[in-house]
Amino acid sequence: MSLAEKLSLYAEDYWDFSEYRNETALVRYPAVMVAPMQECIIKEIIAADNTIDCILDPFIGSGTVLNEGKKLGLNVIGFDINPLATLIAKTQLEGIPQHGIHDSINALNTRLIMSVGNVSAHNFFNIKKWFNEDIILSLSVIRHAIMGESDKRIRNFFWCCFAETVKRYSNTRTSTFKLHAKEASQIIATVDDSIDFFTNHIRQQYKKNICNDIITDGKINVVCGDAKQLLSAIEDNSIDLICTSPPYGDNHTTVTYGQFSILPLLWIDNKDLSVWDERLLGNFSAIDTASLGGAIKRDRENSNKYANYLIGISPSKQKKVIAFLEDYESVFRNLARILKPGKLMVLTLGNRRVDNQEVRFDRFNDDLAEKVGLELDSTITRNISGKRMPKKVSAVKNIGSVNSMSKEYVKVYRKVDVNG
Numbered sequence: 134m135s136l137a138e139k140l141s142l143y144a145e146d147y148w149d150f151s152e153y154r155n156e157t158a159l160v161r162y163p164a165v166m167v168a169p170m171q172e173c174i175i176k177e178i179i180a181a182d183n184t185i186d187c188i189l190d191p192f193i194g195s196g197t198v199l200n201e202g203k204k205l206g207l208n209v210i211g212f213d214i215n216p217l218a219t220l221i222a223k224t225q226l227e228g229i230p231q232h233g234i235h236d237s238i239n240a241l242n243t244r245l246i247m248s249v250g251n252v253s254a255h256n257f258f259n260i261k262k263w264f265n266e267d268i269i270l271s272l273s274v275i276r277h278a279i280m281g282e283s284d285k286r287i288r289n290f291f292w293c294c295f296a297e298t299v300k301r302y303s304n305t306r307t308s309t310f311k312l313h314a315k316e317a318s319q320i321i322a323t324v325d326d327s328i329d330f331f332t333n334h335i336r337q338q339y340k341k342n343i344c345n346d347i348i349t350d351g352k353i354n355v356v357c358g359d360a361k362q363l364l365s366a367i368e369d370n371s372i373d374l375i376c377t378s379p380p381y382g383d384n385h386t387t388v389t390y391g392q393f394s395i396l397p398l399l400w401i402d403n404k405d406l407s408v409w410d411e412r413l414l415g416n417f418s419a420i421d422t423a424s425l426g427g428a429i430k431r432d433r434e435n436s437n438k439y440a441n442y443l444i445g446i447s448p449s450k451q452k453k454v455i456a457f458l459e460d461y462e463s464v465f466r467n468l469a470r471i472l473k474p475g476k477l478m479v480l481t482l483g484n485r486r487v488d489n490q491e492v493r494f495d496r497f498n499d500d501l502a503e504k505v506g507l508e509l510d511s512t513i514t515r516n517i518s519g520k521r522m523p524k525k526v527s528a529v530k531n532i533g534s535v536n537s538m539s540k541e542y543v544k545v546y547r548k549v550d551v552n553g
């Protein structure tokens with residue numbers, strides 16, 4: 134039975150996973166994929182092809198695909214431009230050593246007690262805009278206590294719990310992924326119990342999700358960097374399976390992965406972050422600018438090439454869409470190049486709206502696939518419910534705020550085997 138036939142046996146609403154909530158997230162990252170859905174698809178693929186040894190995700194985010202791949206015994210390779218994403222993914226993939234963790238937590242608690250009042254305040258640009266002074270002192274204590282941990286995997290786990298703490302006690306709103314200061318009255322009312330929150334979070338997270346120090350034989354290769362560059366270093370026809378959820382080009386508007394991550398990143402010790410370019414932490418939007426479609430370059434010559442996907446979008450907004458499509462095309466071509474003939478590329482994606490027009494990213498992927506020698510094997514359509522996405526996107530002139538995407542597509546492409 135073909136993969137398409139197998140996938141079609143599932144009831145249509147099976148893929149909605151409407152009851153699914155990601156309750157065990159170590160750090161709540163934007164636009165996280167539905168883990169059981171990826172698990173199911175990868176399982177079906179490897180059940181049908183026992184020669185698959187490795188899985189590549191060029192945009193790992195918090196690492197959902199690689200986690201599922203690893204659980205199923207595959208070697209995993211993943212990239213992300215955002216150092217917070219690679220920290221979270223690595224921490225989960227590598228697990229934390231069972232042996233030693235209790236002693237480390239006890240020692241951390243002791244250092245926390247000893248450090249109160251004895252640590253100088255951490256500092257970075259505009260820190261006082263984003264954190265109250267008492268909270269800066271408490272977070273500095275936590276930071277110092279974590280730096281005293283000698284085991285790198287345990288330290289990474291502590292940094293992840295710290296990232297959640299930093300987000301929670303910052304002055305930025307939780308209703309958006311963008312940095313947007315809360316009302317002054319809310320900021321004044323913030324109570325500093327950040328050290329208690331942090332220690333509780335460690336206890337819960339340890340119990341919930343990383344208590345199994347799962348050691349598999351699979352290799353883990355997670356790199357922080359630009360997929361455009363990293364993919365070009367991979368050999369032709371060398372990857373068994375590609376599975377990812379690409380960014381959709383709204384990293385400057387609604388799903389600002391970089392702005393979401395920058396405050397924790399400015400608190401975490403640089404030595405424990407794989408910052409591949411120091412400029413990334415130089416301002417609050419540098420990561421989003423370095424991300425796919427973040428930098429607007431040669432727009433004019435390409436507007437015709439992408440005209441089909443720009444209908445109804447005003448010229449000023451077209452530029453951003455073009456920049457994204459252009460970057461994305463270069464990544465897609467590389468993915469097709471490195472995939473082994475006959476093997477599969479699985480993309481979970483959605484169509485965002487620009488100027489209240491749907492950008493047919495699903496169609497764009499189908500068109501690109503055809504151009505580079507991939508054939509569409511199957512498409513799964515699912516209704517999005519639990520995904521951590523803003524329900525509304527910013528206001529559009531004369532219309533007010535508009536709904537963001539409500540459907541997601543899983544596109545399965547197979548690389549044509551010219552010899553097969």
Ligand SMILES: C[S@@+](CC[C@H](N)C(=O)[O-])C[C@H]1O[C@@H](n2cnc3c(N)ncnc32)[C@H](O)[C@@H]1O
Pocket residue numbers: 162163164165166167191192193194195196197198212213214215218358359360361377378379380381390423424425
């Ligand atoms: C949709 S998210 C992936 C979500 C992920 N699948 C999950 O479940 O958490 C897309 C990711 O692409 C990353 N990204 C954007 N541009 C990139 C680039 N040029 N190279 C590598 N990663 C990039 C973003 O930082 C973001 O984490």
